[in-house]
Amino acid sequence: DGGITQSPKYLFRKEGQNVTLSCEQNLNHDAMYWYRQDPGQGLRLIYYSQIVNDFQKGDIAEGYSVSREKKESFPLTVTSAQKNPTAFYLCASSPLLAGQETQYFGPGTRLLVL
Amino acid sequence: AQSVTQPDIHITVSEGASLELRCNYSYGATPYLFWYVQSPGQGLQLLLKYFSGDTLVQGIKGFEAEFKRSQSSFNLRKPSVHWSDAAEYFCAVGAVNAGKSTFGDGTTLTVKP
Numbered sequence: 265d266g267g268i269t270q271s272p273k274y275l276f277r278k279e280g281q282n283v284t285l286s287c288e289q290n291l292n293h294d295a296m297y298w299y300r301q302d303p304g305q306g307l308r309l310i311y312y313s314q315i316v317n318d319f320q321k322g323d324i325a326e327g328y329s330v331s332r333e334k335k336e337s338f339p340l341t342v343t344s345a346q347k348n349p350t351a352f353y354l355c356a357s358s359p360l361l362a363g364q365e366t367q368y369f370g371p372g373t374r375l376l377v378l
Numbered sequence: 379a380q381s382v383t384q385p386d387i388h389i390t391v392s393e394g395a396s397l398e399l400r401c402n403y404s405y406g407a408t409p410y411l412f413w414y415v416q417s418p419g420q421g422l423q424l425l426l427k428y429f430s431g432d433t434l435v436q437g438i439k440g441f442e443a444e445f446k447r448s449q450s451s452f453n454l455r456k457p458s459v460h461w462s463d464a465a466e467y468f469c470a471v472g473a474v475n476a477g478k479s480t481f482g483d484g485t486t487l488t489v490k491p
Contacts, residue, residue, distance in 0.1 A: 365472070
């Protein structure tokens with residue numbers, strides 16, 4: 265089955281720790297996205313990537329980093345610089361980076377701070 | 379720049395009643411419009427999308443939406459709501475060659491028995 269997988273489902277972070285959220289897709293999509301979701305604030309775009317080895321900052325990139333070494337994978341690292349990381353993180357992909365494309369979402373990772 | 383507004387943060391309807399969720403967009407040319415649904419603790423799923431042609435679009439789960447250019451709206455409707463429709467609904471707008479689409483802040487639907 266084609267789709268997007270995110271792992272882990274729940275992740276706990278200690279003070280000063282970097283954590284990495286995994287996102288893998290087997291849809292052969294070029295574009296991938298990371299969103300943060302907080303209650304009552306909808307989806308906020310963190311980073312997106314149009315192609316391998318290229319990515320762009322979204323609206324709230326501070327305290328986050330990404331890589332795109334393979335077409336299928338777009339991991340997100342939440343660094344210690346992100347002071348309020350508790351949120352639900354969603355990864356998505358689309359065939360191209362274009363406004364007419366449907367985005368396909370993974371099941372999400374919930375990050376909690378210990 | 380494109381933008382989308384969902385005026386209703388939270389809507390409650392009784393099971394079996396009709397539903398309309400509002401979406402207003404801002405974009406100069408003909409937009410591409412989407413409705414997504416998110417069940418609690420899960421990712422988003424596409425309900426329907428409008429690109430061109432017939433302004434009344436049918437989607438999955440018995441939903442439909444109507445594009446009204448004069449009102450810059452793309453409201454989502456369902457004639458009879460089921461308890462399983464309780465979820466958060468997101469409207470999104472995009473444009474050809476304008477990069478990624480833009481999401482609204484969402485409307486949470488509660489269904490009363």
